[in-house]
Amino acid sequence: MPLEPYERDGWWWFKGRIDRIPGGKYYRQSSCVPVAAPKKDAEAAIAAFELKEIKRDLVGDERALSFADAVLLYPANPMEAGDLARILPNIEDRAVASITPQEVRNLGALLYPLGSTDTWQRHVVTPVRAVINNAHDLGKCPPIRIKSYSKADRLKQDRARGKKSRVEKVPGSWEWLLAFRAEANRYQAAMAHFMFVTGARISQAVALRPADLDLQNARVWMPEAKGMEEQWVDIPMDLVVEIANLPPRRPRKGPHGKTRMKEARVFGYANKDGVYKAWKTACKRAGIAEIMPHAAGRHGFGTEMLVRQKLDPRTVASAGRWADLALMQKTYTHAEDATGKVQAALRTGRVQATKAASAKARKAKAKSA
Template sequence: MPLELYERNGWWWFKGRIDRLPTGKYYRQSSGVPSSAPERDAQAAVFQFEGREIKRDLVGDEKALTFADAVLLYPANPMEATDLQKILPHIEDRAVTTITPQEVRNLGATLYPTGSTDSWQRHVVTPIRAVINNAHDLGKCPPIRVKAYSKAERLKQDRVRGKQSRVEKVPGSWEWLLAFRTKANRYQAAMAHFMFVTGARISQAAAILPDDLDLQNARVWMPEAKGTEAQWVDIPMDLVVELANLRPRRPRQGPHGKTRMKEARVFGYASKNGVYKAWKTACKNAGISEIMPHAAGRHGFATEMLVRQKLDARTVAKAGRWSDMALMQKTYMHEEDTSDKVQAALRTGRVQATKAASAKARKAKAKSA
């Protein structure tokens, strides 16, 4: 019997067999179309399902799996979902096994012609690779490996877009922070202070709830981020006092920020996205460099501890919750006044060498006399 549509629990379902398949398999499942939609929409979904099943029978599961099918198998987060929406129109009907690494790399320039190669990697290569390799983990297709863009490719694309990528961040400092706090609102002033002394990411700071504070013991329950588990983090006493006097507020949300969230946040922001505009205004009003939250906080923490206060790397990595000490030193530690230090060292070396040469000459002269 052909596949037959019927309604069940608010959805269009279908049951029966596909006449063109010799296996005679019986199907009974949802079409994925709600019953509020016209029956023709459900019928179209059933026709698509039949086509996929027939193709799978003819060429096998691997060759029949399209990229769109693989996306449905992948548990994408909101950011990945946004990226995949832009990618899908270009390769959704392609069998996953026919998608080549070079094609994936080339798609970056198609989607983001004025973007950097880092943007291509983040918004194109990474989500496509994640979708296909997830399907591989489920036994649906072979894996895919896509090599990173080279330095030459990065520089070439920078010339095309007329803008340098990978501009080194300027880290925050106590001097910058104190000036920023004079013009920031009290919530952003406290947030900047918190990030600088704990190395927190802005997403973590924005997510902190009143129940996450244990001010009696001078500590905060830091939310997880990028593979680092949630944990208690000690805070200095001046920040304890500031947080004790900071009334949590319910952030605004929805179109034009007309409604407030039910849940209050310590720093009063629903997410990191609501921070930037007022942050830039505070920098401008304070007459200081526009250092954004991640550089002011996490980069500032690492540089303050490692370069200015000269703590050992292992201690700083543990305090700042870096699992990879080499990454911390390579990415988050910024040497300061390097040119002045090098020139001073060269002058010192020259003076020392000159003195040593003079002493040697005096000894040689005394010996010959």
């Protein structure tokens, strides 16, 4: 018998076999269409299901799996879900096995024509690759490998949009931090101090709860971030005193901040988005460079420890919770006064070479005499 719709618990279900699949199985399942909707909507959903099953029977599971099907199998977080919602209309009906790496890379320019190649990588290539490889892990399709955009791709796109990407961050310093703290509210002043001396990310700082503090032992329970597990992190005594005198606040949440969170936060913010406006205002009032929290904190910590204080990289990576030593040195440390240092080194080298040449000449002259 062909697939027939019927009502069950407020939904349109269907049952029966598909005539075009000889010896096919018997189906009894929901069409995912509520009874409140017209019956023709349920019939359309059943027809689409039937076509998909016929295709699967003809070409096999791998060739029948569409990108939309693969997305349903993927446990996306809210950010990934937003990216996938924008990607789906372009390839949702495509068989996953037929999607090529170049096709995915081309989607970046289509969806974000004024974006950088880093934006394309983060919001297009990464989520598509994650969806397809997750389906592969479940045995549904072949995996996919997609090369990153090259430096030439990045420069070409920067010229097209008239804007440079990968502008190097200016790291925070003690001088900058002291000036910022003098003008910031007490919660942002303490948070900036905390991020600079621990290398914490802004997401970790705003997530801290009073229960995460062990001030008697001068430490905090740092939340996990980017692959690093949560752990105890030591803090200096001046910060212990500052946090001890900082009343925890229940941040506002919801539309226009009408309601408050049930749980208090150490620095009084619900999420990182609530930090930036007051942060910029403090920078302006202090008359200092507008260095945002991540650069002021984590980049500042890395540069302070490695470049200014000249600690060994492994010690800094351990204290700042970097799993990848090379990434820390490449991304989170910044050369300071590079031109001045190079010119000074050149002058020093020239003086040393001149002295050596003069000494050699005097020695040769004395020997000939």
